[in-house]
Amino acid sequence: MVEVGDFISEADVQLIKEKIAGIQEQPMETFQRNIKVVSYLTYLLEKMGIRPIIVGGHAVEIYTLGHYTTVDVDLVVSGREFARKFLLF
Secondary structure (H helix, E strand, O other): OOOOOOOOOHHHHHHHHHHHHHHHHOOOOHHHHHHHHHHHHHHHHHHOOOOOEEEHHHHHHHHOOOOOOOOOOEEEOOOHHHHHHHHOO
């Protein structure tokens, strides 16, 4: 099983948790909030050698400069076996 410490430290995880919690207190649009959260998650994933890609409605929102909006963010990653191991499948 992949665990914290294999690729990232507890300090990394704690820092990102604090940053994400802080976002909730800031006045900003949902789109901006989602982008900030995804940027923090991307930081952790990239430290584990995973490069996430935004797909779905949020990708369309970015592409259309906000003319189509959504509130969720879908990410895909390469490496099915690693994802299974990481997600405990």
